[in-house]
Every structure is written in C-alpha cells, then in structure tokens.
Amino acid sequence: MKTNFRLLVLCSIISFTACETSEAPLTDNEAAIKSEEVTPNSSLTAKSTTVTTESALRSAVSSAAAGDVITISGTINLTQTLELAKSGTSSSKINLTGGVLNCSGQPSGSWGVKVNGSYWNITNITIKNAPDCGIVFQGGGYNYAYKVTTSANGDSGLQIYNGGHDNYVSACKSNDNYDSANAGENADGFACKLSAGKNNVFDGCTATHNSDDGWDLYGQPYTVTIKNCTASNNGFGTNGDGNGFKLGSAGQTVAHTVTNNTATNNLAWGYDGNGNTGHITITGSGGSGNGKGLFTRLY
Numbered sequence: 626m627k628t629n630f631r632l633l634v635l636c637s638i639i640s641f642t643a644c645e646t647s648e649a650p651l652t653d654n655e656a657a658i659k660s661e662e663v664t665p666n667s668s669l670t671a672k673s674t675t676v677t678t679e680s681a682l683r684s685a686v687s688s689a690a691a692g693d694v695i696t697i698s699g700t701i702n703l704t705q706t707l708e709l710a711k712s713g714t715s716s717s718k719i720n721l722t723g724g725v726l727n728c729s730g731q732p733s734g735s736w737g738v739k740v741n742g743s744y745w746n747i748t749n750i751t752i753k754n755a756p757d758c759g760i761v762f763q764g765g766g767y768n769y770a771y772k773v774t775t776s777a778n779g780d781s782g783l784q785i786y787n788g789g790h791d792n793y794v795s796a797c798k799s800n801d802n803y804d805s806a807n808a809g810e811n812a813d814g815f816a817c818k819l820s821a822g823k824n825n826v827f828d829g830c831t832a833t834h835n836s837d838d839g840w841d842l843y844g845q846p847y848t849v850t851i852k853n854c855t856a857s858n859n860g861f862g863t864n865g866d867g868n869g870f871k872l873g874s875a876g877q878t879v880a881h882t883v884t885n886n887t888a889t890n891n892l893a894w895g896y897d898g899n900g901n902t903g904h905i906t907i908t909g910s911g912g913s914g915n916g917k918g919l920f921t922r923l924y
Contacts, residue, residue, distance in 0.1 A: 671717070679703055686710075691717040697724025697750065706735045712765065713744035722748045728755035728778070736761050737778065740789075743767050753777050758816075759802070763787035766822065775799045779806075781816040782835065790822025800833040809836030809862010813871075819844040826850045836862030838871045839891065842881060843899065845873065852884040860892025860916075867892025869912065872923070873901025880904045888912035888919070898922035 671692030676682045677699055685695045691713040703726055713719040719742070728737035737755030740747070743765035751774040752759040759775035759782045762768055766789065774797065775782030782799030785792055799814035814832025817825050818841050825847075831854065832839035839856025842849055851870065860867015869888030872881050880903040887910070888895030895915040898905055902924050912919055 677701070682707065686721070689713075689719045691719065691744070694720040694722070696722050697726070700725040700727055702727045702730055703737065704730050706731065707738045709738065709740045709742050709745055709747075712742040715744060715767065718744045718746045718769070720746045720748070721750065722746070723750065725751045725753065727753055728759070729753075731756055737775075739763070740768055741765055745769070746771070748772055750774070751776065752782075755779060758782070758784045759799075760784075761786055762789040762792050764789060766790040766792060766824075768792045770794045770797055773797045775814075776801055778802045778812070780804050780811055781813040781837075781841070782832075783814075784816040784818070785821040785825050786816075786818070787820050788822045789825070791824040793826050793828070794830060795828045797827075797830045798833070799830070799835065801835065803836040803862055807862075808864040810864035810866075812836045812862065812865075813838045813841040814856065814859065815839070816841045816843075817845055817849050818842055821845055821847070821849075823847040827852070827854055829853045830855075832856045832859060832869075834858045834861060835865075836860070837865040838868045839888070840870045840872075841868075842872050842879075842901075843874045844877070845879060845881075846877075848879060848881055850882045850884070851886060852882075853886065855887045855889070856891060856895075857887075857889045858891065865892065866897075867916065868897045868899075869895045869915065870897070872896065872898050872905050873903065875900030877901040878903040880906065883907045883910055886910040886912075888915060890914040891916065893917045894921045895919040896921070896923065898924060 673694040675696045689711045738760040740762045745768045748771040753776045755778040758780045759778040782802045802812040804812040814835040839859040856869030869891040895912040
C-alpha cells in the first residue's frame with residue numbers, strides 16, 4: 626500500500642508540473658510571427674491596388690500609406706493635377722507604378738503630377754500632354770523616379786523645384802516637350818532649377834528633342850549630380866537655347882558634378898556653364914555634333 630501511495634503522489638506531481646510547462650519554447654519562426662501580431666508593422670497593413678479610372682487613382686493616392694502599392698492599368702485621362710501629398714517612410718515607401726497618364730484634358734497652366742510628399746517610388750509610368758510641366762517634385766524629398774517617361778508636355782518634362790531635395794531620378798526619358806506660349810523658351814527635358822534643395826541626382830536618363838535644353842540647372846543654389854545621361858537634339862523651339870546640359874546661371878558659384886555623360890546634335894553647346902563660376906567637375910563626358918561646340922563657360 627505504501628508503494629502504491631508513493632506512486633500516486635509522484636504521478637500527481639509529474640502531472641501538475643506538466644500543466645505548468647505545457648507551452649513549449651517558440652521556434653525562431655514562431656517567435657517572428659508572434660512578434661508581428663503585437664508589433665505595429667506597415668507591411669501588415671499595406672494595400673496593393675490596381676486602378677483604371679481617374680477617380681480610383683485619386684482615391685488611392687489621397688489615402689496612401691507607407692508600403693502601399695498603387696498600379697495604374699492602361700491609360701488614365703486626368704482632368705486636373707494629380708497631387709502626391711502623403712509620405713511613406715525611409716524603410717517603407719509608397720509605390721506608384723505602371724500605365725499612362727494623359728493630361729491633355731487639364732486646365733491651362735497646370736502640371737500633370739505634383740509630388741509634395743516624401744518617400745515615394747514612382748516607376749514605369751508615362752506622363753504626357755500636360756499643359757505645363759509633366760511631373761514636378763517640390764517641398765518633399767527622398768523620392769525615387771525610375772523609368773518615368775515625360776513626353777509632349779507644355780513645359781519641362783520632369784522638374785525638381787521649390788525645395789525638393791534628395792530625389793534620385795534614374796533611367797528616365799524626357800522628349801518632345803515644348804512651351805508654345807513662349808515659342809519653346811522654357812521646356813527642358815529635365816530641370817532642377819531656381820529653388821530646388823540639396824542632394825538631387827540624375828542617373829542614366831535621356832533627354833531628346835526638347836524645345837529648350839536637355840538639362841537646365843539655371844539658378845539652382847545647391848550641387849546637382851548628373852551621371853551616365855544623354856542629351857541629344859535639343860533646342861528645336863524658336864526661342865529655345867538648345868544646350869545639352871545647362872549648368873547654372875550668371876552670378877552663381879555652385880559646383881555641380883557631371884560624370885560620364887554624352888551630348889550630341891544639340892542646337893547650341895553640349896555643356897554650358899552659363900555664367901556659373903563654381904568649379905563644375907566634368908569627368909568622362911563628351912559628345913559631338915553640337916551647333917556651337919562641346920564646352921563653354923566652365924570654370
């Protein structure tokens with residue numbers, strides 16, 4: 626009997642202990658899942674939306690949050706400027722990708738797309754026929770434009786302006802932009818001028834057949850980096866200057882960086898400092914067939 630009693634007590638202790646430790650240690654994978662359940666994470670709430678109409682596109686961008694992916698399918702005809710005012714984060718950007726934005730139905734003088742927010746990825750989009758600039762980055766920063774095509778707009782195709790900073794423009798194309806009101810005096814392929822902020826970069830982009838310049842840094846107060854880019858056949862407007870790369874303006878001492886670029890068959894100069902007396906660093910850049918020559922007013 627004593628033996629049986631001892632066995633009964635021992636079994637009870639074992640049973641009680643087992644109840645206390647029944648939850649086994651979490652594996653690494655389980656721990657990660659558990660952590661996601663209690664830790665806020667933008668990727669858990671991010672939305673992926675495909676839009677085919679202007680109203681759906683405007684709704685998606687106005688409610689966009691970090692990590693969202695907005696895909697444009699086909700062509701959307703805009704009736705007013707599309708403003709990207711929300712901001713993502715450094716680790717979770719907002720993504721706008723795909724499709725064509727036709728801006729021909731917008732009011733006179735309006736931009737196609739205005740990017741006031743920060744931390745956007747804007748990729749694989751064509752923006753065309755805007756009454757003024759195709760797309761303008763201003764105020765915000767840390768945006769990435771990749772394979773964006775701006776074509777046949779009424780001013781510069783892609784412009785960084787009014788404090789826009791830390792924007793990286795890669796593998797983009799800008800062509801046939803023309804400002805008819807000024808006989809082609811202002812429409813550049815790419816512009817980072819007048820009042821843009823710091824740390825803006827153009828890499829691997831192409832500006833072709835724009836009425837003024839391929840690139841225009843007129844009045845830009847901070848260094849701009851242009852690398853691996855091509856400017857060709859610019860200056861077809863009656864009043865267009867026709868430089869491949871216009872690198873500042875009179876009274877400035879801003880040291881821009883120009884590396885491994887090509888300027889061909891532009892109406893005027895391939896590379897023009899335009900009175901900017903800052904030490905412009907031009908490395909590995911060349912070209913041919915420019916109406917007035919390759920380099921001028923570089924210090």
